[in-house]
Structures are given as structure tokens and as C-alpha cells.
Amino acid sequence: MRFSHHINSRTLPLIVTSLLFVILFGFGSIAYPSFFSAQVFINLLIDNAFLCVVAIGMTFVILSGGIDLSVGSIVALTTMVTASLVEHQHWSIYSVIPLVLLMGAAFGMLMGVLIYVFKLQAFIVTLGGMFLARGLCYVISIDSIAITDAAYTEISQYRIMLGDEVFISINAVIALITLAVAIYLAQYTRFGRTVYAIGGNERSAQLMGLPVGQTTILVYTLSGFCSALGGVLVTFYMLSGYGLHALGMELDAIAAAVIGGTLLTGGVGYVAGSLVGVLILGVIQSLISFDGTLSSWWTRIAVGVLLCLFCLMQRLFERGGTSFSALFAYWKKPLEPAGRAD
Amino acid sequence: MTVEPILVMQGICKSFPGVNALKNAQLRLFPGEVHALMGQNGAGKSTLIKVLTGVETPDAGEIRLNGQAISPACVGEAQKMGITAVYQEINLCPNLSVAENIFIGRFPMRAIGIDWKTIEHQAAAELAALNIHIDVSLPLASYPVAIQQMVAIARALTTEAQVLILDEPTSSLDEGEVERLFQALRQLKQKGMAIVFITHFLDQTYAIADRITVLRNGEFIGEYPASTLSRLDLINTMVGREINEASYAANSSAQAASVADKPYVSARGLGSTGGMHPFDLDLYRGQVTGLGGLLGSGRTETARLLFGIDRADSGTIRVDGHAVKLNSPRQAVRYGIAFCPEDRKNEGIVADLSIRENIILALQARRGIFHYLPKRAQSAIAEQYIEQLGIRTSDAEKPIGQLSGGNQQKALLARWLATDPKMLILDEPTRGIDIAAKLEIMELVKAQCKKGLAILFISSEMSEVLRVSDRIAVLRDRQKIGEIAGHDADEQNVFRMIAGAEA
Numbered sequence: 001m002r003f004s005h006h007i008n009s010r011t012l013p014l015i016v017t018s019l020l021f022v023i024l025f026g027f028g029s030i031a032y033p034s035f036f037s038a039q040v041f042i043n044l045l046i047d048n049a050f051l052c053v054v055a056i057g058m059t060f061v062i063l064s065g066g067i068d069l070s071v072g073s074i075v076a077l078t079t080m081v082t083a084s085l086v087e088h089q090h091w092s093i094y095s096v097i098p099l100v101l102l103m104g105a106a107f108g109m110l111m112g113v114l115i116y117v118f119k120l121q122a123f124i125v126t127l128g129g130m131f132l133a134r135g136l137c138y139v140i141s142i143d144s145i146a147i148t149d150a151a152y153t154e155i156s157q158y159r160i161m162l163g164d165e166v167f168i169s170i171n172a173v174i175a176l177i178t179l180a181v182a183i184y185l186a187q188y189t190r191f192g193r194t195v196y197a198i199g200g201n202e203r204s205a206q207l208m209g210l211p212v213g214q215t216t217i218l219v220y221t222l223s224g225f226c227s228a229l230g231g232v233l234v235t236f237y238m239l240s241g242y243g244l245h246a247l248g249m250e251l252d253a254i255a256a257a258v259i260g261g262t263l264l265t266g267g268v269g270y271v272a273g274s275l276v277g278v279l280i281l282g283v284i285q286s287l288i289s290f291d292g293t294l295s296s297w298w299t300r301i302a303v304g305v306l307l308c309l310f311c312l313m314q315r316l317f318e319r320g321g322t323s324f325s326a327l328f329a330y331w332k333k334p335l336e337p338a339g340r341a342d
Numbered sequence: 343m344t345v346e347p348i349l350v351m352q353g354i355c356k357s358f359p360g361v362n363a364l365k366n367a368q369l370r371l372f373p374g375e376v377h378a379l380m381g382q383n384g385a386g387k388s389t390l391i392k393v394l395t396g397v398e399t400p401d402a403g404e405i406r407l408n409g410q411a412i413s414p415a416c417v418g419e420a421q422k423m424g425i426t427a428v429y430q431e432i433n434l435c436p437n438l439s440v441a442e443n444i445f446i447g448r449f450p451m452r453a454i455g456i457d458w459k460t461i462e463h464q465a466a467a468e469l470a471a472l473n474i475h476i477d478v479s480l481p482l483a484s485y486p487v488a489i490q491q492m493v494a495i496a497r498a499l500t501t502e503a504q505v506l507i508l509d510e511p512t513s514s515l516d517e518g519e520v521e522r523l524f525q526a527l528r529q530l531k532q533k534g535m536a537i538v539f540i541t542h543f544l545d546q547t548y549a550i551a552d553r554i555t556v557l558r559n560g561e562f563i564g565e566y567p568a569s570t571l572s573r574l575d576l577i578n579t580m581v582g583r584e585i586n587e588a589s590y591a592a593n594s595s596a597q598a599a600s601v602a603d604k605p606y607v608s609a610r611g612l613g614s615t616g617g618m619h620p621f622d623l624d625l626y627r628g629q630v631t632g633l634g635g636l637l638g639s640g641r642t643e644t645a646r647l648l649f650g651i652d653r654a655d656s657g658t659i660r661v662d663g664h665a666v667k668l669n670s671p672r673q674a675v676r677y678g679i680a681f682c683p684e685d686r687k688n689e690g691i692v693a694d695l696s697i698r699e700n701i702i703l704a705l706q707a708r709r710g711i712f713h714y715l716p717k718r719a720q721s722a723i724a725e726q727y728i729e730q731l732g733i734r735t736s737d738a739e740k741p742i743g744q745l746s747g748g749n750q751q752k753a754l755l756a757r758w759l760a761t762d763p764k765m766l767i768l769d770e771p772t773r774g775i776d777i778a779a780k781l782e783i784m785e786l787v788k789a790q791c792k793k794g795l796a797i798l799f800i801s802s803e804m805s806e807v808l809r810v811s812d813r814i815a816v817l818r819d820r821q822k823i824g825e826i827a828g829h830d831a832d833e834q835n836v837f838r839m840i841a842g843a844e845a
Contacts, residue, residue, distance in 0.1 A: 188455025
């Protein structure tokens with residue numbers, strides 16, 4: 001097939017990441033008897049659905065060459081607003097969810113406008129957004145608000161059975177749908193390709209006549225929306241709103257994107273990679289909890305090491321761009337007479 | 343022939359802070375012609391193109407396309423009107439595939455999104471028309487610059503352009519590729535497209551252009567049919583004759599006989615692939631050697647080789663009789679070579695630091711950070727040079743960014759003189775400064791030279807080179823084509839040499 005044709009310096013990080021996931025999962029299956037099951041795999045998705053959604057938004061931002069540090073705080077703010085409206089004001093779930101999604105999108109859009117129109121650095125603007133959103137949580141309440149609304153608990157506990165024993169949660173389904181939409185956006189729409197172009201070279205994108213401003217603002221709007229959606233998933237998962245929810249999640253999301261093969265300099269990477277990135281973070285967590293003797297902080301250590309390794313790997317690919325594809329040239333040879341015929 | 347022009351630009355003015363980039367510039371394009379836009383560095387060609395493509399908004403003047411006044415506000419708008427440009431530096435996205443680079447912004451769509459299959463097929467076909475057969479699904483960055491340039495051109499060709507602008511598209515192409523490009527351009531010409539072609543290669547101008555518009559200092563000088571304008575006339579119109587007398591008057595090179603018999607720096611067969619063809623050059627102490635040549639002839643490249651910024655892949659350099667390798671500016675500085683770069687703002691001054699700090703920079707770098715020069719000594723050195731070079735400032739602690747261009751240049755000169763160099767390379771030391779300051783700088787150069795410094799002087803204004811140089815090395819198309827002694831040279835001599843035998 002033409003699979004080998006698709007191995008190049010851009011797809012390789014994703015392939016390596018996927019292989020790593022398989023290896024980690026394989027290791028767990030051998031080391032712990034009950035590890036190898038479809039439910040353990042699906043649990044990775046269920047337990048990390050919100051991170052997955054947030055990481056998808058983050059991936060678009062990073063692809064465009066930016067960064068969004070506000071996502072964790074927007075998640076927390078969303079949980080707070082949701083919990084407060086549902087519990088204290090007794091709003092219906094069907095009006096609360098659209099409202100908080102809109103709120104997240106508007107928050108992101110505002111940051112996008114600041115970044116593009118006033119040419120401010122994304123790092124600083126979203127850092128401001130991060131403090132602002134986190135602070136607003138405590139304006140609502142400094143304590144955790146438990147959600148007892150019937151509709152919420154029902155959704156939270158709803159299990160979609162796949163076969164007799166394996167089930168999947170609504171959260172995981174929403175995450176998968178978000179992923180599918182995001183892949184479509186990135187690969188098959190003008191918006192998505194413009195994001196890649198801006199990440200590759202913003203000035204070129206401008207000179208090619210692409211709508212750079214509009215797209216930049218949309219990217220942050222999308223990230224804000226994804227964060228709010230992530231927040232909604234957290235309320236389903238935790239059944240509470242709290243200002244301390246999702247502390248440091250922006251960094252987990254960045255880590256997932258980078259491990260998934262997205263270059264922090266923008267323009268290179270795949271949305272699907274971020275799912276694999278999230279799954280790797282999840283599988284490390286599972287391995288450590290299955291082991292039982294290690295402190296959960298070992299997850300952080302493993303993630304730290306992985307991140308450094310992946311960045312190093314990407315730099316090597318980047319630098320060796322042509323020499324690296326030469327390494328794979330012997331696979332391509334029978335397929336394609338690459339190069340110029342004079 | 344009473345064909346109406348497809349595009350008329352008239353009375354275009356554009357000024358940037360401190361510079362009048364365009365003064366009453368004009369351009370007429372007819373359908374089915376290749377029109378060369380010629381002019382020296384800073385003549386305003388690029389600005390005119392930017393105005394036309396909506397990158398810059400003109401301060402005054404009008405643009406008419408097919409008789410209708412237009413004022414494109416952005417590139418996208420200009421493209422919709424049928425005006426497309428390929429810029430000198432490749433403006434594509436290296437991370438996207440070749441096919442995508444050709445079609446982004448106007449993807450063919452299917453019901454479910456972008457139609458990738460059609461894009462790849464059409465992209466391959468477009469490139470095949472330029473006789474390039476590559477895998478269009480690979481990222482642009484995996485191909486050499488020449489191919490990238492052709493991709494940029496293919497992108498421009500796929501737009502339904504009425505006016506196609508090529509801003510120095512050939513600088514990275516070899517002869518075969520240029521010929522292919524020209525074939526494509528001739529086909530487009532027959533379809534009635536108007537093509538603006540900017541290049542500094544005279545051969546190419548005459549090979550493809552039907553008419554030539556010359557700009558000088560942002561002003562329209564004339565529009566000529568290519569067949570009636572000789573090369574020499576073209577060079578003269580581009581450069582302007584009126585400065586001739588000035589250049590004659592002051593060259594006193596006859597006195598500079600007290601030249602050491604051994605060159606301080608001597609290059610033999612020095613060259614780099616993609617940069618300069620191998621050349622020989624001797625630089626003597628107490629002598630100013632000028633580099634003469636048009637834009638793109640390899641003046642700066644020569645300087646960069648001699649200062650170790652670019653690596654030479656052939657030839658040898660001897661400094662003071664010893665064979666040396668110059669692989670970095672640090673090494674060059676160690677051998678007593680100093681370099682004032684062309685781009686004063688970005689590569690020269692540190693605008694926020696004071697004059698004193700700017701002057702002391704190179705000296706401190708040479709001493710190393712552990713041999714800190716006491717502030718009193720710094721001030722003394724700064725004061726000395728401010729006085730000696732006549733830098734006009736209230737005091738040495740003023741940020742250098744507040745000085746005029748001429749005084750900044752003097753401070754840069756001071757920076758290198760403070761390190762007590764043996765040889766000084768000056769790349770365009772007089773760019774963007776007024777006449778009086780220019781004369782002052784040139785006097786300073788000559789004065790320093792008399793003290794036994796070897797100087798390599800580069801300027802795009804031939805009259806200046808003639809004025810200060812004891813010897814002129816003439817460059818054309820990145821090749822050294824000869825040397826003229828300063829007192830024999832006048833502009834016509836040099837230009838005749840550059841224009842070659844055909845003129």
C-alpha cells in the first residue's frame with residue numbers, strides 16, 4: 001500500500017507517539033493480569049474526555065503559532081457558572097449549557113481580538129485571561145458547589161453499552177464527536193488550512209491573500225469554546241463546580257498536543273495526535289494506579305521526561321528534514337520516481 | 343497600434359517616516375506585454391509594486407484598471423481584481439504541501455469540503471507545464487529554493503490574473519529554469535496577460551521585456567521600448583548622469599602612492615556556491631578599494647566572505663602573508679578586520695543604548711566580558727571619537743537611535759576604529775543620509791586610510807565609489823570582471839565594463 005509513502009518528518013512524530021502508546025499499553029497488559037481489556041482502554045477515554053476536548057482546542061491554537069494559557073481557568077469558570085446557575089438559580093440544563101458554551105467562546109474571541117487587532121503577545125493575553133477567569137470563579141463562591149440536579153446526575157451516570165460488558169460514557173462520546181469535527185475542520189475546510197498556513201508563515205499567509213485576522217480570532221474563539229465544552233464535561237464527570245477544578249490543565253493540554261506531534265512553533269501537527277497524546281497521559285496514570293506502590297506524582301515525572309524526549313525528537317526531525325526523508329527514501333523508491341525529470 | 347493600456351498608475355506618491363519612497367511615479371501596462379521595471383536599489387520599484395498589490399496605500403495618485411479607478415486595500419482584494427504578485431523572497435508556507443501552496447485561498451470545494459484529489463492533479467499539471475515533475479504532496483520545505491520559487495510562480499499563474507507581477511523571480515534560478523520560466527511567460531503574454539518583470543540581470547531584461555520603465559529615487563524617469571534602449575543608456579538612466587562632475591573633482595588618488603607593497607588581505611580564487619564565483623582580490627594598507635557594480639552583482643557577498651559571515655568553499659585568504667581560515671566574524675575580528683554592515687538599523691546600531699555604549703561595544707567584545715572597561719575609560723574613548731569624527735550630539739549618553747543617520751554611521755565607524763583594526767569593510771556607509779553627511783563620511787574614510795588602514799568601500803552610488811577609491815574592483819552577476827585604477831576611472835568606463843562588449 002501507500003503507507004510508507006506517508007512516512008515523512010511530519011507524520012513520524014505521530015507514528016512514534018502511537019507506537020509508544022501501543023508499547024505502554026502492551027507493557028501494562030503483560031505486567032498486570034486485568035489490564036488488557038477493552039474497558040481499561042475505554043476508561044482512558046472516559047477519564048480524560050474533558051482533557052481531550054480542551055487539548056483539541058489547544059491544538060488549533062498551537063497550529064496557528066499561538067498559545068492559550070487560559071483554558072484550565074475557563075474550564076473551572078464554566079463548572080462554577082454551571083453549578084451556581086443549576087443549583088442556586090435552578091436553571092434548566094438545556095439553557096445553562098448553551099449559555100456557558102457561548103460564554104467560553106466569547107471569552108476566547110475577546111482574547112483573539114486583543115491578540116490580533118492590538119498585536120499583543122498571545123502568551124501575555126491568555127495569561128491575563130487565565131488569572132481573570134480563575135479569579136471570577138471565587139467571585140461566585142470560594143467553596144465547591146455540588147450539583148444534585150436530576151438531569152445532570154442522569155447524564156453523568158448514563159452508560160452506553162457496547163456489547164455485554166463494555167460501556168462508554170456520554171463524555172467519551174462527546175469527546176469523540178468533537179475530535180471528528182475537529183479533524184474535519186483541520187483537514188477539509190478553508191479555515192483549517194488557513195490555520196496551518198498562518199502557523200507556517202503568517203506574513204506569507206497575508207501576502208497569499210488569506211483571511212489571517214479573521215482566522216486568528218476564530219482560533220481563540222474555538223479554543224474558548226472547547227474549554228467551555230471541557231468544563232461541561234467536567235461537571236458531568238465530577239458533578240460539582242469548584243474554583244480549583246482543572247488547575248494546571250492548560251499545561252496538560254499543551255503537553256498532550258506536543259506529545260501528539262504538534263510543533264510548538266506552529267504549522268505542523270495533527271489534531272488526532274492530541275488524542276493519542278491524551279491517551280498516553282492516561283495510560284501512564286493507569287499503569288501507576290495498577291502498580292499501586294508508586295505515588296501518583298510519578299505520572300508527572302514520566303510526562304516530564306516524555307515531553308523533553310519528544311521535543312528533542314521533533315528538533316532532530318526538523319533539522320534533519322531532508323536527510324531524514326532520505327533515510328526513508330528506499331521505501332519510497334519503487335512507488336514514486338521522486339525528484340525532477342529533466 | 344491603438345491598444346488601450348490595461349493598467350495605468352499615475353502620480354503615485356508614498357512616503358514613510360523620513361523617506362519619500364515614491365514621488366510622482368507612474369507605470370503603464372498593455373495587455374500582452376512583458377514590462378521590465380528597472381531602477382537602482384531604493385529607486386522605489388518594490389514600493390510601487392506594494393502599492394499596486396494593496397500591501398501599501400499610496401498617499402496620492404490614482405490606479406486605473408481597464409479604465410476604472412481602483413484602490414486595493416489588501417492583497418486579497420487586489421487578487422480578486424486580477425492583480426497577482428510573486429515576491430522576491432518566497433512568500434509561501436514551508437509546512438504545507440506543494441499542491442496546497444499553489445491552491446490555498448481558492449481551494450476547489452466539494453460538498454464535503456476541500457477536494458484534495460483535484461488539487462493534487464491540477465497542481466501536478468500546472469508544474470508540468472513549467473516542466474517540473476515533482477511529488478506535489480510533499481511539504482514545500484523538502485524542495486530546494488529554486489523549485490520553491492517555481493511553485494510560487496505556478497501559484498501566480500493559476501490565478502485568473504490580468505496583471506502578473508514578478509519581483510526578482512529569477513535570483514535563485516539557474517539558466518535552464520529561467521528559460522522555462524520565460525517560455526511560460528511568453529505563453530501567458532500570448533493570452534493577453536500583462537506582466538511586470540523586475541530583475542537586476544540586464545541579460546534577462548533584454549531577453550524577455552518588450553518595454554522598460556525606469557525609476558530613480560522614487561521618480562519616474564522614462565518609459566522606453568526595449569529594442570531602442572541600449573544597455574549603456576539603460577544603466578545611465580538608472581544611475582543618473584548629473585553627479586558625474588562631482589565624482590571627477592575630488593579624487594586625489596594620485597597622492598596615495600605610499601602604499602605598502604604587500605597586500606594586507608589577499609584572496610585567491612575565493613568563492614562560494616550560490617554566492618560569488620571565485621575571485622582574486624588584494625587589499626593594501628593605506629589604500630581604499632572600491633567595489634563597483636549594480637545591485638545584485640555580489641558586492642555584499644564579497645564583503646561577507648571576507649568577514650567570515652559566509653563560508654567560502656573554494657580559494658584561500660592570506661592575512662599579512664599568512665594563510666588563514668575565516669569561518670566566523672570572530673576570527674576575522676581577531677585578524678584585525680572590521681565590518682560596518684549595510685543594514686545600519688538592524689545589523690549595526692543598538693538603538694536603545696547610548697552613543698558611548700554603542701561605540702564601546704566591539705572593543706568590549708574583543709576584550710571579553712571579564713575584562714570590563716571602566717566607565718571612565720569608556721567615556722574617554724567615546725568623547726575622543728565624538729570629537730574626532732565630528733559626531734553631532736549633546737552628550738555621549740544620548741540613545742543612539744535619536745541621532746541622524748549620518749551621525750549614527752559615524753558612531754558605527756567609531757565603534758570599529760576603537761578596536762584599532764587593520765582593515766575596514768564599509769558596506770553602504772552612506773545609504774540614507776544626506777549629501778553633506780555623505781561627503782563628511784567619505785572624507786573620514788580617506789583620512790583613516792591615510793593612517794594606514796586598508797579599506798574596502800562598497801556603495802551603490804558609483805560616483806561615491808569613484809570619489810574615494812584608489813582602485814575599483816568591478817563586479818557583475820556575482821563575478822569579478824576586472825579592476826580599474828581610481829584615477830583612470832570614470833562612470834562611463836565602469837558602466838561600459840559592466841554592460842560588457844555588446845553595449
